[in-house]
Amino acid sequence: MIREIKRHIRTVEDFPKPGISFKDITPLLDDGPALHQAIDALSSVVEHLHYDRVVCAEARGFVFGTALAYSMKKGLILARKPNKLPGRTISAEYDLEYGTDALEAHLDSIPPGTRVLVADDLLATGGTARAMCQLVENAGGVVAGAAFMIELGYLEGRKLLEPYEVVSLINYKTPDSP
Template sequence: MGAGASPQRPWAWRWEPPGREGHGRDGRLGSAGSAGSAGGSETQEWGGPAATEEGEEGTPALGVGFQLPTTRCRVREQSGPVRYTLSVSHRSFVDLIRDVPDFPKPGVMFKDITPVLADPQAFAELVDDLCAPYPAGTIDKVAGIEARGFILATPVAEQLRAGFVPIRKPGKLPAEVIRQTYELEYGTDALEIHRDGLNPGDRVLIVDDVLATGGTAAAAICLVQKLGAEVVGVAVFIELGFLGGRASLNDVGLHALVTYD
């Protein structure tokens, strides 16, 4: 598990030296009035801020800088274009991220996070650091984005004593949903959430494994706000900073543990 390019996605991330322009794909969130979801669930679409496509299954799992409380520190890696927002004592678990070249297709550098998840101490430290900026009692619900976001969002919700709410691809949720579409370079994609998954005024943290160009995160923000809830922030393990996904989140704060510039 990690991130790379999926055959279902219209583009693949290819590793190029930092500073190169042209990474990512621009797009916009869809407007109201598209077709409903599969399986007969009622759907409602809602236009929102501009966004770009970020593959939930199809991007390399790499995260954004966020100033942690004074008990933590933010460290810039001096030997390369990588930034960390971690407790210094936890930085070693980043070494477990595994580079897999030419997967799932030639030219793609796949960042595999499964070794981090498989190590009990590393996984616990990862969850601790994702939770660090959010004091107890400040989060009511944690919304995880399909699919790897579920792996991180569930323990984060437990640690913050918050509820967990899934945000899924169309047709995967059984009850009544609302839908948010967003545009890809050669089409559209969508996310859905249960209409009763959030209450007006809920303070919501959105969690995913990676932020690339920001499309799925921006769509998730729109879904939460449509239900009248407040997005407290977006927390991710890895950010591909050179893809500019942070800009798609508008004024929502981003907390990422590892940023590849």
């Protein structure tokens, strides 16, 4: 099953800049049966985490986070760029190669004690996922774990997410992994 899902992930060399080996999920999204299989597989590897809601970051994270929340009959928390949500928000900053960015979530989306699964399409350096963890904890929630369709293991983003349990369906252990 993982081999079939991986077959739908295209590697685009030198995108968005030279030296980057971009993992493109659009072929997976284009194929209904493959997408369904991928969401089912991701759902099965997070089932043991016992969570109430899923938090995901825009934009690609919304695709997998929403599908995962729907599949597991859980609530959904949107982590958005600053000033995109109308209610009272909490925020968390994270580092980029060239500066910082931030994510915000509605404060009332994460009642104290709520167990939240962090979900995204890809784990690279871990900054975005770590910011989502901080949003959850700043609101009084509990991070139940983190789930990713793809992990770029060679970037060691999972280290930034310690001590949380991290699961991924596909792990590229080296930049040139097939």
